[in-house]
Amino acid sequence: MNPTTFMKSLQLKKLHIRDSFWSSYIRLVRDVVVPYQWEALNDRIEGAEPSYAIRNMKIAAGLEQGSFQGMVFQDSDIAKWLEAVSYLLESESDPELERVTDDLIDIVAKAQQKDGYLNTYFTIKEPNERWSNLAECHELYCAGHMIEAGVAYYQATGKRKLLDVCCRLADCIDSVFGPEPGQIQGYDGHQEVELALVKLYKATGNEKYLQLSKFFLDERGQEPSFYEKELKQRKGKVHFPFLDIASDRSYSQAHLPVRLQTTAEGHAVRAVYMCTGMADVAAETGDEQLLEACRRLWSNIVEKRMYITGAIGSMAHGESFSLDYDLPNDTAYAETCASIGLILFAQRMLLIEPRSEYADVLEKALYNTVISGMSRDGKRFFYVNPLEVWPDACGKNHTFSHVKPQRQEWFGCACCPPNIARLLASLNRYIVSVKDRTIYTHLYIGGELECELDGQAIHFTQQSNFPWEGDVRFEFGGEQEANFTMALRIPDWCPGAKIRINGNFVSFEQTVVDGYAHFTRTWRPGDIIELSLPMPVKRMKSHPLVRETAGKTALQRGPIVYCVEEADNGPNLHHIALDEASEFIVAYEPELLGGLQTITAKGVKRLSDEWGNQLYKADERVQNVPIAVKFIPYFAWANRGRGEMAVWVRE
Numbered sequence: 001m002n003p004t005t006f007m008k009s010l011q012l013k014k015l016h017i018r019d020s021f022w023s024s025y026i027r028l029v030r031d032v033v034v035p036y037q038w039e040a041l042n043d044r045i046e047g048a049e050p051s052y053a054i055r056n057m058k059i060a061a062g063l064e065q066g067s068f069q070g071m072v073f074q075d076s077d078i079a080k081w082l083e084a085v086s087y088l089l090e091s092e093s094d095p096e097l098e099r100v101t102d103d104l105i106d107i108v109a110k111a112q113q114k115d116g117y118l119n120t121y122f123t124i125k126e127p128n129e130r131w132s133n134l135a136e137c138h139e140l141y142c143a144g145h146m147i148e149a150g151v152a153y154y155q156a157t158g159k160r161k162l163l164d165v166c167c168r169l170a171d172c173i174d175s176v177f178g179p180e181p182g183q184i185q186g187y188d189g190h191q192e193v194e195l196a197l198v199k200l201y202k203a204t205g206n207e208k209y210l211q212l213s214k215f216f217l218d219e220r221g222q223e224p225s226f227y228e229k230e231l232k233q234r235k236g237k238v239h240f241p242f243l244d245i246a247s248d249r250s251y252s253q254a255h256l257p258v259r260l261q262t263t264a265e266g267h268a269v270r271a272v273y274m275c276t277g278m279a280d281v282a283a284e285t286g287d288e289q290l291l292e293a294c295r296r297l298w299s300n301i302v303e304k305r306m307y308i309t310g311a312i313g314s315m316a317h318g319e320s321f322s323l324d325y326d327l328p329n330d331t332a333y334a335e336t337c338a339s340i341g342l343i344l345f346a347q348r349m350l351l352i353e354p355r356s357e358y359a360d361v362l363e364k365a366l367y368n369t370v371i372s373g374m375s376r377d378g379k380r381f382f383y384v385n386p387l388e389v390w391p392d393a394c395g396k397n398h399t400f401s402h403v404k405p406q407r408q409e410w411f412g413c414a415c416c417p418p419n420i421a422r423l424l425a426s427l428n429r430y431i432v433s434v435k436d437r438t439i440y441t442h443l444y445i446g447g448e449l450e451c452e453l454d455g456q457a458i459h460f461t462q463q464s465n466f467p468w469e470g471d472v473r474f475e476f477g478g479e480q481e482a483n484f485t486m487a488l489r490i491p492d493w494c495p496g497a498k499i500r501i502n503g504n505f506v507s508f509e510q511t512v513v514d515g516y517a518h519f520t521r522t523w524r525p526g527d528i529i530e531l532s533l534p535m536p537v538k539r540m541k542s543h544p545l546v547r548e549t550a551g552k553t554a555l556q557r558g559p560i561v562y563c564v565e566e567a568d569n570g571p572n573l574h575h576i577a578l579d580e581a582s583e584f585i586v587a588y589e590p591e592l593l594g595g596l597q598t599i600t601a602k603g604v605k606r607l608s609d610e611w612g613n614q615l616y617k618a619d620e621r622v623q624n625v626p627i628a629v630k631f632i633p634y635f636a637w638a639n640r641g642r643g644e645m646a647v648w649v650r651e
Contacts, residue, residue: 014450015447016091022446032378038081056074141193216277221260252266260293294349308542337415343366364561368559384402438484462474466558477525497532499519552650564630569629573645592632596636605624
């Protein structure tokens, strides 16, 4: 494998989103989410759990007095906010936002210790316990997020202050960890620094950062257990007594060396962050063995352990994967961060090998779970994204205690809100990529694109009304013709795609490679490609081994998965059965939650009023009444008050 043949994603300033669906989300991030989260990080949201993040950083910088408060990984919320801001600034200048960010970077720089170490928990609370509890205490995780922020801010503004902070931090880590005598031969409990170090390597050209990332991956899962060794060294002291990380090594994917792992195990976010780092290192080094491990883990996730919404992590205990085909709907964990991590993994695999299956999953997670994790007003968030909710049980049955029927203003563990912000702010990076003289279109999001092929500027616009309609239009601009290949993704949900070039239908079936239709020609200014992707409503079924959805159906149209909600269909959604012969009425409702496409179908609902007081009785003919069952996009649920919701319905 030659690492020089991998694709590259376009810089943000080369791709401006102009889209009827996504532009409003990006503007929401810029105008509402980022300012709201700044207030939250500064503990100025009335009624929300305090963050303490900025206060901790000021204390570590010597600007305030006090003790550390919050989670051990609180610094990462600041880093993700900085990264989101960086992407916004790269796309569009904002002098006031840049000024606020520069002031925060000054505080971060002052909090850094003389040897490059940067972590407010250990600086304030346990200064003599650095690097003593890697399994639990997130030092390298926080460092990784700060490094990602430093690289992003440098690329956006050209300012090196935060990047220099991150280089000193990475140099500090490099001096502590490694194979040499006196160095720690270990690895982080929550993967993140691996992918961050690759970004730092690409930004600086310093090879040691890439090698350090590879070292962390190579050490994971080796025998004897590093976690057990460090537990003995700290005499059994633990930070999270409810998690036995040292012995439950699969929780943090330390049960086997990464190249030998075949199934996605343990904490879902950790797993996909690790896979992202593995793909990054494989791409930069040409490590075929590491890439093959990525492929195996990818297949296990998407073929046996992923929800129809692109969510992962079926078990609340450990926020983890469980076993193949175990996908409960009402107790799903399905953390927002896990789907974001899956998107990162999918994008890295796309850059290595352009196969539409990666983009299909990326699209599924983006349009469903990720934007479900944030309310339509940008101020409330889901940590957990179940596929079925009975609100009364959430308040009484501890099995559902992790499930919230309404989004929360903030969390004590606030990893998801800033993660959503940084993903949506960088959405430009996921739409297209370039390999050799081929431009691959992965997501059909409207915008203006510019790239260079062998020094020649290529300009074109992409227009669509996704996700509601499947017609996409590309028009080439510029001042001169150019010979290159356009590779258009044909989504897995689309039957019967059609393509026209300059008004003429073209046959493309023989040109499809790994799900992309390739067109190589000399393109001239004004040339137009029209891609028609039919979006019929599909009755989706699950694999027969998924017990929780046996005899049930989910509706999907295009990339959007739909659900029924109490606001439209009344209580007791489990009494609804969809007519298996029903036709579907698709309608766009502009006044519903900012504009949504809904689906209505014929069904029946079981009546329980006449049952009486007997809990059980002999089988009798149950009275069903015909109803019109209304479905809304899953991402829009829980925006109209507290109520039941279900993705899968009986048929």
